[in-house]
Amino acid sequence: MEIIVDQRNRLLHVHLSGFKLRVGLPGSFAVFHWKSGPKPSQTIDLGCLWSIPSGNFANQARWQTNGDVAVVGGGNADDRLIHTPRTLPIPDGVTFG
16 A cells, blocks of 8 residues: 655655445544655645445545545445546645645
């Protein structure tokens, strides 16, 4: 699992893992907590990163300034979220510390 910050080309390469929810979670919830590595100066919307085959829909994610990656949109107990790797541009004005 990693988010590669390509400063030279202003790109993010997002490679996370899938997971299964054991309980239902409404709204937004953090699923990955990085203690080290780069953290964005602003929250970055990462778009749709996980598909949920049982419901035929997808969940979006946000990379937060504390390094956490949060799932947006909640989920139901026993949903299996399957990750799709993604490359996207670094938003204007975002720096990494």
